[in-house]
Amino acid sequence: xxxxxxxxxxxxxxxxxxxxxxxxxxxxxxxxxxxxxxxxxxxxxxxxxxxxxxxxxxxxxxxxxxxxxxxxxxxxxxxxxxxxxxxxxxxxxxxxxxxxxxxxxxxxxxxxxxxxxxxxxxxxxxxxxxxxxxxxxxxxxxxxxxxxxxxxxxxxxxxxxxxxxxxxxxxxxxxxxxxxxxxxxxxxxxxxxxxxxxxxxxxxxxxxxxxxxxxxxxxxxxxxxxxxxxxxxxxxxxxxxxxxxxxxxxxxxxxxxxxxxxxxxxxxxxxxxxxxxxxxxxxxxxxxxxxxxxxxxxxxxxxxxxxxxxxxxxxxxxxxxxx
Amino acid sequence: xxxxxxxxxxxxxxxxxxxxxxxxxxxxxxxxxxxxxxxxxxxxxxxxxxxxxxxxxxxxxxxxxxxxxxxxxxxxxxxxxxxxxxxxxxxxxxxxxxxxxxxxxxxxxxxxxxxxxxxxxxxxxxxxxxxxxxxxxxxxxxxxxxxxxxxxxxxxxxxxxxxxxxxxxxxxxxxxxxxxxxxxxxxxxxxxxxxxxxxxxxxxxxxxxxxxxxxxxxxxxxxxxxxxxxxxxxxxxxxxxxxxxxxxxxxxxxxxxxxxxxxxxxxxxxxxxxxxxxxxxxxxxxxxxxxxxxxxxxxx
Numbered sequence: 001x002x003x004x005x006x007x008x009x010x011x012x013x014x015x016x017x018x019x020x021x022x023x024x025x026x027x028x029x030x031x032x033x034x035x036x037x038x039x040x041x042x043x044x045x046x047x048x049x050x051x052x053x054x055x056x057x058x059x060x061x062x063x064x065x066x067x068x069x070x071x072x073x074x075x076x077x078x079x080x081x082x083x084x085x086x087x088x089x090x091x092x093x094x095x096x097x098x099x100x101x102x103x104x105x106x107x108x109x110x111x112x113x114x115x116x117x118x119x120x121x122x123x124x125x126x127x128x129x130x131x132x133x134x135x136x137x138x139x140x141x142x143x144x145x146x147x148x149x150x151x152x153x154x155x156x157x158x159x160x161x162x163x164x165x166x167x168x169x170x171x172x173x174x175x176x177x178x179x180x181x182x183x184x185x186x187x188x189x190x191x192x193x194x195x196x197x198x199x200x201x202x203x204x205x206x207x208x209x210x211x212x213x214x215x216x217x218x219x220x221x222x223x224x225x226x227x228x229x230x231x232x233x234x235x236x237x238x239x240x241x242x243x244x245x246x247x248x249x250x251x252x253x254x255x256x257x258x259x260x261x262x263x264x265x266x267x268x269x270x271x272x273x274x275x276x277x278x279x280x281x282x283x284x285x286x287x288x289x290x291x292x293x294x295x296x297x298x299x300x301x302x303x304x305x306x307x308x309x310x311x312x313x314x315x316x317x318x319x320x321x322x323x
Numbered sequence: 324x325x326x327x328x329x330x331x332x333x334x335x336x337x338x339x340x341x342x343x344x345x346x347x348x349x350x351x352x353x354x355x356x357x358x359x360x361x362x363x364x365x366x367x368x369x370x371x372x373x374x375x376x377x378x379x380x381x382x383x384x385x386x387x388x389x390x391x392x393x394x395x396x397x398x399x400x401x402x403x404x405x406x407x408x409x410x411x412x413x414x415x416x417x418x419x420x421x422x423x424x425x426x427x428x429x430x431x432x433x434x435x436x437x438x439x440x441x442x443x444x445x446x447x448x449x450x451x452x453x454x455x456x457x458x459x460x461x462x463x464x465x466x467x468x469x470x471x472x473x474x475x476x477x478x479x480x481x482x483x484x485x486x487x488x489x490x491x492x493x494x495x496x497x498x499x500x501x502x503x504x505x506x507x508x509x510x511x512x513x514x515x516x517x518x519x520x521x522x523x524x525x526x527x528x529x530x531x532x533x534x535x536x537x538x539x540x541x542x543x544x545x546x547x548x549x550x551x552x553x554x555x556x557x558x559x560x561x562x563x564x565x566x567x568x569x570x571x572x573x574x575x576x577x578x579x580x581x582x583x584x585x586x587x588x589x590x591x592x593x594x595x596x597x598x599x600x601x602x603x604x605x606x607x608x609x610x611x612x613x614x615x616x617x618x619x620x621x622x623x
Contacts, residue, residue: 033449039529040450047441047500048456054497055463058474065473124362141373144606146558148574149595152581153376156588164375164392192372253467256560260581275469280565285473292470299465 059296065289072283085290096291098267099274106183106270107251110190114247115240117191118198125199126206143196151260154189179266186268189257194250198243205239206232241310248306249299271295373599380406380592406593416594419576423557423598425488426572430495430556431549434503437496439545442507443533447519457508463501471498472565479566486567494566495556503548510544511537550609557602573598 069081089096142150157165160174175181209232217227233240255272258264264273275295279288378392381402395401410416444450445457475494476485484490514537522532538545560574567575577598580591 036448036529037450040444040448040453043440043444043448044456046437047504050437050493050497051460051463051500053478054475054493055466055471055500056459058471058478059466061474062470121365141370141603144554144603145373145599146574146595146602148558148560148577149376149599150372152577152591152595153372156379157372157375192369249465256558259560260578272467272469276561279469279473289470289473292467295467296465296470299467300462303465 062289062292065285066293067290068286070284070286070289072285081286085286086294088287089290089294095274096271099269099271102183102268103252103254103270103272106187106190106254107248110187110194110251111244111247113187113191114195114198115244117195118202118243121195121199122202122206125203141196142193143200145193147193147256148260150193151189151257154185154192155261158185176262177266179268182262182266182268186254186258186261189261190251190254193257194247198247201239201243201246202236205236205243208239209235237310241306245303245306248302252299252302253295271298376592377596379588380596382406382589382592384589406589407597410590410593410597413590415571415576416573416590419571419573420597422488422570423572423574424601426491426495426559426563427553427557429488429492430499431552433492434496434499434552435545435548438500438503438507438548439538439541440533441500441504442511442541443537445504445508446511446514447537448529460501460504464505466498468498468562472562476566486570488570490566491563491570491572494562495552495559499552499555503552506548507541507544510541514540546609550606553605554602557598 066085067080067082068078069085070078155176157163158174158176160166166175175185213231213235214227217231222230253272254270255276258268258270258273259276262268264270264277269277271291272295275288275291278284278291282288375392378395381404382392382395383401383403383405386401445453471494479485479490484493518536518540519532522536527535557572558574559572560578563570563572563575564578571579573594577591577594580587580594
């Protein structure tokens with residue numbers, strides 16, 4: 001994390017070239033430092049207050065609920081049941097693991113496709129001489145579109161009779177009513193909307209790759225493929241990490257797209273849809289909250305996995321090695 | 324991003340390749356032509372769903388449920404703006420657009436204000452508990468919104484915030500803050516220390532430094548954050564669906580149109596199109612900052 005605590009504050013000290021540590025200065029807590037602390041706490045106070053009330057308290061409350069039997073239809077039955085909600089969920093293959101499988105499938109497939117397409121688009125946009133602005137604008141358009149609307153236009157496209165894509169399959173087929181057809185459509189809608197985001201991030205990362213490095217590699221006889229893997233990818237690593245991390249976390253929590261396209265019918269529920277149904281349709285707050293906690297744990301695990309897997313180039317840490 | 328690209332090209336480079344003549348450059352441009360065409364084709368393909376939606380929105384009500392929008396190409400004369408005119412008189416849609424604007428503006432301005440203050444403290448002030456607090460902020464980044472919906476529902480019920488714009492704004496603020504603080508802190512940390520030190524030596528107060536130095540210098544990050552936050556709040560369906568009943572933003576209004584009158588395409592299509600125009604304007608107006616600021620928060 002930066003700046004490290006105890007870094008010399010005054011320019012004069014730094015100029016003297018002496019790495020003055022924290023302890024000597026800590027002993028004499030000056031008026032200025034005391035004022036600084038007070039100011040810092042004051043500046044953080046609004047953020048802490050809002051987050052505590054609207055984010056941290058609800059999370060703790062949700063964790064508490066997850067250990068209760070609490071069904072809004074039978075509120076009098078509310079009791080502490082320990083981890084039984086979790087065991088109920090984790091042993092139900094037809095609901096939780098089914099939804100979990102669908103979610104993982106959608107997440108993995110769409111993120112992989114987005115990464116490949118996004119990388120291609122970024123490279124092409126980076127290399128293109130003219131029309132870069134227009135192409136970028138056109139490709140970016142979906143990201144500015146409200147998900148509900150985007151999903152609706154896809155649903156409309158696959159509606160038999162009036163949809164332009166349903167016609168391609170011929171006859172009166174309604175692909176959204178079959179699981180194995182609906183899931184690719186959900187993935188398509190997801191990829192369509194979020195590839196631009198991926199491409200933008202990767203393009204930004206790409207612009208950090210020094211031209212002379214690529215040229216030097218070329219002079220040394222590296223093939224285009226080698227230049228890509230040995231020069232571009234390592235330099236772009238932080239950008240790739242950020243793009244993957246953001247997209248994976250978002251994809252894992254996919255809700256709007258499925259909710260509009262199929263409403264989770266035909267076994268196309270994601271974990272978020274299942275959770276929402278438990279909470280707001282079945283009104284089973286105990287089990288629903290336990291699902292929320294599980295989703296939270298899995299997203300945290302994904303984030304942790306990426307950060308570990310990619311080494312030090314993690315958000316919140318100092319990113320070195322680039323420029 | 325463009326700035327970074329410029330730096331990359333302006334940086335002292337190796338001597339140009341010997342055969343880098345005008346002819347070679349033209350040759351390369353020609354060689355790239357298929358690529359350009361391919362690019363433009365993909366871009367056009369990418370636009371088809373949006374375009375179809377727009378054409379649908381200007382089709383007459385009587386035709387829209389029977390014909391595909393491509394009929395427009397053989398009969399361009401069927402185009403009409405009557406759907407939009409009807410929408411103007413549809414008070415559900417117009418009021419939901421106003422509600423969306425209120426939520427999106429409130430849900431953008433408030434978290435940025437709060438996060439800028441906290442971001443400055445995290446970046447440049449020393450206080451006990453700073454690191455722990457920052458870890459908590461990072462941890463909140465991965466919290467799914469569903470987790471908070473039920474507890475917030477009951478809190479809002481007690482406080483009278485249920486079904487109010489303020490309630491929705493507060494929710495978006497709380498869930499926007501972790502990312503906002505994270506991004507702004509990382510950007511502020513990148514501001515050269517010398518500038519701050521000389522201001523301090525000149526006797527400027529921390530508040531003055533914040534307003535006169537940090538905010539103007541942090542503008543790219545703040546702008547990109549504003550786009551993000553605006554798009555997110557404008558985009559939201561699940562929060563408004565849960566925490567509001569009559570205070571409907573446009574996403575919920577469109578959604579309930581779809582639920583109640585499945586074939587009401589003549590309202591849904593133009594309303595959808597209007598709902599996407601505003602974020603697109605915001606998006607393209609600040610597009611430049613979008614990537615720049617985002618990268619500032621992660622890649623340096």
